[in-house]
Amino acid sequence: MAFFAFFLILCLLLFLPSTNCISSPESQHTQTVRLNHHDTIQAIEDFMAFDAGQLLQESIQVPATTTTTSSSSSPFQGNYIPVYDIDIFLKSGYEDYRSLILFRLARNAKRFEWLSTSLTDSPVDDIPYYYESASYVGIMDIGNPPQRAHLLIDTGSRFVWWDCQPWNNCPTFSYNPSRSSSYRQVDCRMEGECPGNEGLFWGCDMDGNNKCEFKVMYRDSTEAEGFLAYEKVTTTHGEEGGDVVLVENLRFGCAEKSPASMIGKKFTGILGFGPNTYSFIYQMNATSFSFCPKSHTASVATSLYFNSLPIPDDFTFRTPLLQNIQPIYYAVNLTGVYVRWEFLEIKSLTNSDGRVGAVVDSGTSISMFPLQFYNQFRDTFTRHSQWLSRLPGEQFFDTCYNISSPEWYLEVPEIIFQFSGVTGHEVLRLDANQIMMPIGTDGKYCLAFSPTKFRQFTLIGTWQLQGTRVSFDLANQMLQFDPENCKNSPS
Known part of the structure; x- marks a missing residue:
């Protein structure tokens, strides 16, 4: 009890005026994630040099990028x-x-x-x-x-x-x-x-x-x-x-x-x-x-x-596709976002039973939040990123940072999406490459999220989903996330 009281006091001292100092789903040990600038630049150079004509x-x-066999290596x-x-x-x-x-x-x-x-x-x-x-x-x-x-x-x-x-x-x-x-x-x-x-x-x-x-x-x-x-x-x-x-x-x-x-x-x-x-x-x-x-x-x-879903592993989770928010899109129940250990509740489109809807769209790159929530999200992120060197914004981004030699990495607060799952809350942890976007090759990185003028519209873009297998289970009206599947098996 004494430790819990100490934690609350420390939380208030460190993070006022924030009112969302809440432990993460697993513990408050959620900290930061690191982006390797050298690897990013090399990937960009290789990409730009690749001849797509062939x-x-x-x-x-x-060429096939995976095989379909009965072995355990292919799901x-x-x-x-x-x-x-x-x-x-x-x-x-x-x-x-x-x-x-x-x-x-x-x-x-x-x-x-x-x-x-x-x-x-x-x-x-x-x-x-x-x-x-x-x-x-x-x-x-x-x-x-x-x-x-x-x-x-x-x-x-x-x-x-x-x-x-x-x-x-x-x-x-x-x-x-x-x-x-x-x-x-x-x-x-x-x-x-x-x-x-x-x-x-x-x-x-x-x-x-x-x-x-x-x-x-x-x-x-x-x-x-x-x-x-x-x-x-x-x-x-x-x-x-x-x-x-x-x-x-x-x-x-x-x-x-x-x-x-x-x-x-x-x-x-x-x-x-x-x-x-x-x-x-x-x-x-x-x-x-x-x-x-x-x-x-x-x-x-x-x-x-x-017609083939990956075999679930320890990191797999499923969240229902919401039927009556907007029937022309695929929407899921995104309830909030963690920035380090602080939880920010998000309110977006709701259906008849009060669930929150966020559209998952293959055609949109970056995730977009209602303006009021975005401002809270951005301010929390920058408060936890005070050690980074800020740069002016870039058109659609207002939160950008600099990497300059010899600092060949960018360490940023971890961000976690929380969904309403089948049996309770489920979380999708984002790595640094899903959180930050390089603007060119000169070391400028921006927070890869953007505000919207539409008060109740939240959208999850593919930048935040890169490296995660996303499965649309239409038979059961579920969206399945497999964060480790793309790393551990052919894509």
Whole structure:
């Protein structure tokens, strides 16, 4: 009892005016985590020097990044597709890593604007601000014989479309339906084939071709439009080897026009993974999908698995997907954040039984908090980082620090996310690389979180999830985190 009283007094003396001096889930020994600046710079240099062109050559089979065997070293027995960070294909258009990062942050801000607006305005068309608002590119095959496809994977989109030849300025890697025996146009005269007048779907065309038309109107005034069709989608990365059919008759948008921003790019459409009848994952009737978000400087693929969950280990935890907060996104119950041993309760969107919702979005890099909570979070972080050398903010970041030789590491307070789990509170510990973001290669690092003007909107981005296997268990409506899985087994 005497020790407990002493602890409370010490807490008040050291951390006033804070009112959140609460022990962490395990103990108050949660302290700091260290980032190695030398390793970070080396990874950036290797990433920027990597030639991504070979990844998207149609004649090249993308190497498998994992194996599916029955041995204990592999936790999966399912089919998968290789997935790359989009920046590996965009980086050649930027002078240096700093320019690429700033572009990513601008893209992140626009993405968040779209997500948050859709929560409040309930738009008819669930579409992002512009085409490059996704973070990952998946590689698979379309048609018979197969044609290699490079599509943006997006948990915030609910529709599938890709470019179809021929049309003017058609991207090099676009799909040609005339080469496929499994291609079939949707006939809008057939009952139930054409949705019609449902936001993206515009009903039958007026030229007598019996096409079921679609039109995606992006918020930057660009468009993708065409007609609906069916096609077979396969992968060469199957459990039994060889070509494996993922969807036999995928209903997709065959685009005859797409945003000008994608002309000359190496990806040619969007593979929506959102919870909706028309998304890829739902047409596939998948019970789950699972992947490890890689470091944003990784030049190798992660493997996106279908219908296969990792074998739980001592670090695995599960939290329910919340159904009635916003049905077009995947949301979980994030109850608060620890900064060292101080717990900060977060209040965000709530559903009918009072649970707190935070959207998990594959297309957003950094996590974003409501302004009032962010200010409390940032102030707590800076109070626990007084030994660090502060630098001015950087566009979307207001908390930045400097590493200068010979100090080749950055030691920062540990941050822990707390979720409502199946049997109680569950925590996800972040390492220094998930907490701080390098802005270029000159030693400037910023706290990789940002405030929002929307009072009740919290978003968990992929920067904070990199290195953690994230599994969407759709059959049981759970989100599973495996913090050690990506380190201990193939990705």
